Amino acid sequence: MLLIDTIGLKKLSDVFFLILRRNLSPAVLEWLLSKTDLIIKEEKSIQLHLCFAHLPRFATKQTFEVLDQEIKQIEAQLAGFTIYDWTLDKFARVWLLMQIPSAHKETYLKKINSLFATAEMNEQIALYTALPFYSYPEEWLNRCEEGIRSNIGTVLEAIMYHNPYPARFLSDPSWNQLVLKAFFTEKNVNQIVGLKERMNEKLSATLQDYIQERLAASRTVAPEIYQLTEQMNP
DSSP states (O other): OOSSOHHHHHHHHHHHHHHHHHHSOHHHHHHHHHHHHHHHHOSSSHHHHHHHHHHHHHSOSSOOOOOHHHHHHHHHHSTTOOOTTOOHHHHHHHHHHHTSOOSSHHHHHHHHHHHHHHOOHHHHHHHHHTGGGOSSGGGGHHHHHHHHTOOOHHHHHHHHBTOSHHHHHOOHHHHHHHHHHHHHTTOOGGGBTTTTTTOOHHHHHHHHHHHHHHHHTTOOOOHHHHHHHHHHOO
C-alpha cells in the first residue's frame, strides 16, 4: 500500500512547485521546467542524470522560504513528513524525482536505481529522503536497508528523520536495525516516525541488553531507551 496516493502526490508536487517558483529565479525555474519536460519524454535517463547532478549549480544549498500554510498542506498529505531545514537544492531534487513517469514499472525502477548506483553523498540524501514518494514502494526495501548500513551520518538521517517510509514498510528485523543504529550513532530518535508504534519484544530485549552494557561501562543511557523498554514492560 502506498504511503500517499496519486491524488495526494499530485497535490504535494503542486505545493512543492509553488515553493520552488517563489524561491528560484525566473531563469533557473525556466531551466528546471525545460529539463523536466525532457526527462518526462525521454526513454533513457540521460537528461535525468544530468539535471539531478547539475541542480546544485542552479538551486543553492541555502535554506529557503516556506509559508506556514504550505507546511500544513504538506503535513496533511503525508503525516510525519517535513521539509524543515532543507536546502533548496535538496528540495528541487526531491521535486524532480516526483516528476519521473511511473506507468512503466521496469523503466521507472531502472531510472531511479541508476541514480542510486552513481549517487554521491548529497544525491543519496535526496534519493533516500524521497522514499515515501516512489511508486512500487516494496521495490525500495533493499535500498532502504542498504542505506541503514551506511556510515554517512547525513544519509542515515535522511532515512531516519521525518521519513514515514521505514515505519510503514520495513520488516521487524530491519526496523530494529534502524532503531539500534540510531542509538549507537547518537541520532535524535525523537525524529523517527513510528518509533513507539513499531516497538516490539525483540527490540525491547536488545535495548535492555544495550542498557546493561552502557551502565557496566559507566556510560550514559539515552532516556528515550528507558521510555521505549518501559512501553513493552510497564
